[in-house]
Amino acid sequence: MKKILVVDDEPDIRRLYSSELKDxxxxxxxxxxxxxxxxxxxSEDVDLVVLDIKMQRKDGLSTLTQLKRIRxxxxxxLNSAYPTFKSDFQSWLADFYVVKSSxxxxxxxxxxxxxxxxxx
Amino acid sequence: MxxxxxxxxxxxxxxxxxxxxxxxxxxxxxxxQIFARETNQKLTGLxxxxxxxxxxxxxxxxxxxxxxxxxxxxxxxxxFENKEFNLSFEATPIIDDDRGFxxxxxxxxxxxxxxxxxxxxxxxxxxxxxINEVSQALSTTMKTDEILEMIxxxxxxxxxxxxxRAFLLLLDEKGDHLAGKMAIGTSDPKEAGRIWEELSKDRSxxxxxxxxxxxxxxxxxxxxxxxxxxxxxSMEDDESILVRSVKKRCSINSExxxxxxxxxxxxxxxxxxxxxxxxxVSKDNAIGVIIADNFITSKPIKDEEIQxxxxxxxxxxxxxxxxxxxxxLTRQVKELERANNALAQNTKRMxxxxxxxxxxxxxxxxxxxxxxxxxxxxxxxxxxxxxAKPNNLHxxxxxxxxxxxxxxxxxxxxxxxxxxxxxxxxxxxxxxxTIEQSLNMVESExxxxxxxxxxxxxxxxxxxQIDAEQLQVSLVNIFRNxxxxxxxxxxxxxxxxxxxxxxxxxxKDKGAGIEEKHLKSIFDPFYxxxxxxxxxxxxxxxxxxxxxxxxxWAKSQKKExxxxxxxxxTRRGEVQ
Numbered sequence: 196m197k198k199i200l201v202v203d204d205e206p207d208i209r210r211l212y213s214s215e216l217k218d219x220x221x222x223x224x225x226x227x228x229x230x231x232x233x234x235x236x237x238s239e240d241v242d243l244v245v246l247d248i249k250m251q252r253k254d255g256l257s258t259l260t261q262l263k264r265i266r267x268x269x270x271x272x273l274n275s276a277y278p279t280f281k282s283d284f285q286s287w288l289a290d291f292y293v294v295k296s297s298x299x300x301x302x303x304x305x306x307x308x309x310x311x312x313x314x315x
Numbered sequence: 316m317x318x319x320x321x322x323x324x325x326x327x328x329x330x331x332x333x334x335x336x337x338x339x340x341x342x343x344x345x346x347x348q349i350f351a352r353e354t355n356q357k358l359t360g361l362x363x364x365x366x367x368x369x370x371x372x373x374x375x376x377x378x379x380x381x382x383x384x385x386x387x388x389x390x391x392x393x394x395f396e397n398k399e400f401n402l403s404f405e406a407t408p409i410i411d412d413d414r415g416f417x418x419x420x421x422x423x424x425x426x427x428x429x430x431x432x433x434x435x436x437x438x439x440x441x442x443x444x445x446i447n448e449v450s451q452a453l454s455t456t457m458k459t460d461e462i463l464e465m466i467x468x469x470x471x472x473x474x475x476x477x478x479x480r481a482f483l484l485l486l487d488e489k490g491d492h493l494a495g496k497m498a499i500g501t502s503d504p505k506e507a508g509r510i511w512e513e514l515s516k517d518r519s520x521x522x523x524x525x526x527x528x529x530x531x532x533x534x535x536x537x538x539x540x541x542x543x544x545x546x547x548x549s550m551e552d553d554e555s556i557l558v559r560s561v562k563k564r565c566s567i568n569s570e571x572x573x574x575x576x577x578x579x580x581x582x583x584x585x586x587x588x589x590x591x592x593x594x595x596v597s598k599d600n601a602i603g604v605i606i607a608d609n610f611i612t613s614k615p616i617k618d619e620e621i622q623x624x625x626x627x628x629x630x631x632x633x634x635x636x637x638x639x640x641x642x643x644l645t646r647q648v649k650e651l652e653r654a655n656n657a658l659a660q661n662t663k664r665m666x667x668x669x670x671x672x673x674x675x676x677x678x679x680x681x682x683x684x685x686x687x688x689x690x691x692x693x694x695x696x697x698x699x700x701x702x703a704k705p706n707n708l709h710x711x712x713x714x715x716x717x718x719x720x721x722x723x724x725x726x727x728x729x730x731x732x733x734x735x736x737x738x739x740x741x742x743x744x745x746x747x748x749t750i751e752q753s754l755n756m757v758e759s760e761x762x763x764x765x766x767x768x769x770x771x772x773x774x775x776x777x778x779x780q781i782d783a784e785q786l787q788v789s790l791v792n793i794f795r796n797x798x799x800x801x802x803x804x805x806x807x808x809x810x811x812x813x814x815x816x817x818x819x820x821x822x823k824d825k826g827a828g829i830e831e832k833h834l835k836s837i838f839d840p841f842y843x844x845x846x847x848x849x850x851x852x853x854x855x856x857x858x859x860x861x862x863x864x865x866x867x868w869a870k871s872q873k874k875e876x877x878x879x880x881x882x883x884x885t886r887r888g889e890v891q
Contacts, residue, residue: 205687205691207691208687211691211694211698214698215694215698218701276690284788284854284855284858287854287858295687295690296686296693297689297693297720297721297724298693298697298721299694299697
C-alpha cells in the first residue's frame with residue numbers, strides 16, 4: 196500500500212484528506228508543519244507528499260526544497276489556497292500544483308497519476 | 316593792397332594768380348607745399364596752362380574757357396611727378412570794371428587724405444554690411460554644413476569678398492589631420508563668369524545670393540571638390556602653411572610665406588602660389604582653416620582682404636560653435652524626453668502593479684482564510700454524500716451544502732483573477748532590450764567584482780515572442796552564475812545573433828571552467844559547487860527557457876571559462 200504524507204496546519208483539512216485518501220486505498224500519514232514532515236520523510240518510507248504552502252510554522256516551499264534535498268525522487272503535490280505560488284520558482288520542484296477546493300477530484304486524480312506511474 | 320597780398324601769401328590753402336594770358340604772377344607757400352616744391356622755386360612767369368599737373372588733369376581747356384563765372388572743381392585727381400593725389404580746385408576770373416577780364420585767381424587744396432578717408436569709410440561700411448548679411452543668414456540655420464557653405468559663399472560671392480575660390484579644411488576628431496571638407500568656386504574662367512553672372516542677375520544682395528546659390532552653382536563645383544577631397548595635411552607637419560596658421564591662430568598671405576617642401580603638394584593641388592589662409596578658432600580651440608584665392612583673375616590679395624576674411628572666419632567660428640551647442644542641446648533634450656517617457660511608462664506600470672497587487676493581496680488573504688473552511692465544509696459534505704443513500708432525508712441537504720460551497724469557490728476564483736497571473740505572457744519583445752535590462756540588474760555586481768562587460772548584440776534578430784519578465788529572471792540567474800564564477804574579476808561577454816530561424820544568446824565568462832562530467836548536471840536542481848548557493852539559479856533559468864520552447868546548454872573548458880548558449884524560436888520559425 197502506497198504511503199501518502201499530508202502536511203497541513205489546519206486539523207480539519209488533515210482529517211478530511213485522511214478520510215478521503217484512505218477511501219482511495221492509501222496509507223495516510225499526517226504532519227502539521229514542515230519540520231514534522233521532514234522528520235517523517237527522513238525516517239519513513241513515504242511515496243508521496245501532499246504539501247500545503249502557507250503554514251503557521253515552516254512554510255511549504257522551503258519544506259519542499261528541504262524534502263527534495265532529502266529525497267530527490269520524492270513525489271510532491273503542492274496544495275494551496277493560493278494559486279499565486281505557481282509563479283514561485285521553488286514550486287516548480289513539485290510534480291503538481293493543485294489549488295485547494297471542496298472538490299477533491301483533481302487532487303486525487305494527480306495523486307493516482309503519480310503513484311500509478313511509479314508502480315509501472 | 317599789400318596787406319591783402321600778405322593774407323594771400325600766408326593763406327592755409329594754395330593760391331595762384333595769373334594774368335589774362337595765363338602767366339602766373341603770384342603763388343603762395345601753401346601751394347608749394349602741396350607739390351612739395353622748395354620755397355624758393357618760383358612759379359611766377361610760367362604759364363598756368365603749361366603746368367604739368369594742369370595739363371595732365373584736363374584742367375587746361377577749362378581754364379582757357381574761363382572768362383566770367385567762378386568754376387569750382389571739387390575733386391580733381393592728378394598725377395604729378397609720379398605721385399597721385401586729389402585736389403580741390405576753384406578758379407575765379409578777376410574782372411575789372413573798366414578793363415574787363417584781367418586774370419584768374421585759383422584756390423587749390425590737397426584733399427587726398429579726405430578722399431582716402433571717405434574711400435575707407437565706404438569700404439568699411441561695405442564690409443560691415445557683408446558681415447551683417449552673413450551673420451543674419453547664419454542665424455537662420457543651426458546645421459553645421461549649411462553654416463560652412465554660407466561662409467564659403469560669402470568668401471567667394473561678388474557681393475561678398477569676391478575671392479574666386481574658397482576651400483574649407485577641418486581638424487579631424489583626434490586633431491591629427493586637417494582634411495578638406497568643402498569647397499566653392501570654379502577653376503574654369505568661363506564657368507566662373509557665367510555662374511556669378513547668373514547668380515547676380517536680379518539679385519542685388521548677398522542674402523539673395525546665399526539663398527539661391529545651392530540651386531544654380533553647386534553642380535559646377537566638381538573641380539574644386541576634387542581638390543578639396545584630396546586635401547589632407549598632417550598636423551605634425553609644422554612647416555606647412557596651413558598647420559602654421561592653425562597652430563599660431565593667425566592669417567597668412569601665401570606670398571613669401573610658403574615652405575618649399577611641405578607646401579609643394581598644396582601648391583600643386585591648388586594650381587597657384589597665391590592664396591590666403593585664415594584659421595577657424597572656436598572657443599580657443601582651432602577647428603580648421605579657410606583657403607581663399609583668386610585663381611582666375613590672378614588679382615593680388617591685399618592685406619585688407621585677408622583681414623576681412625579673418626572677420627568672416629570668426630563669424631563662422633561663432634556660428635559653428637553655436638550650432639555645436641545647439642546640436643548638443645537638441646540631443647540632450649531628446650535624451651531627456653526619452654528618459655522621461657520611459658519613466659512615465661514605468662511609473663504607470665508600477666502604479667498598475669501596486670494596484671493589482673494590493674487587490675491581489677487582500678483577495679488572496681481572504682481566499683486563504685475562506686478556502687480552507689470551504690474545502691473542509693464542502694469536502695466533508697461530499698464525503699458524507701457518498702456514504703448517504705439517495706433516499707436518505709439528509710441527502711438533499713448535503714447536496715445543497717456541497718453545491719453552495721462550489722458556488723462560493725467559483726466567486727472566489729473570479730476574484731482571484733485580479734491577482735497577478737502565474738501564466739507566461741508572451742509578447743513581441745526586443746530580445747536585445749530584454750538582455751540590456753537584465754544586464755542593468757547586475758550592473759553593480761559586475762562593477763563590484765571588477766568584471767568587464769562586452770556586448771555584441773546583433774540588430775537584425777527576427778521578432779520574438781517572449782515573456783520578458785520571465786526571460787529576465789532567467790538571464791539574471793545566468794549572469795549571476797557567470798559573475799560568481801569570476802571571483803577575482805574577468806570578462807563577461809554577452810552576444811546575440813540569428814542562426815537560421817532561431818535567435819541565439821551566448822553568455823561567456825572567463826572563470827575556472829567546469830569539468831566535462833559535471834557539465835550535464837549544472838541545470839539540475841541543487842547542483843552547486845559553492846557553499847553559499849542554493850543550486851537553483853540555472854535550474855530556474857533552464858525551466859524558463861524550456862517554457863519558451865527554447866534550448867539551453869553549456870560548453871566549458873578548464874581554466875578558459877564557461878559559455879551558456881540559449882536558442883529561442885523566432886516568429887518566422889514559428890510560422891513555418
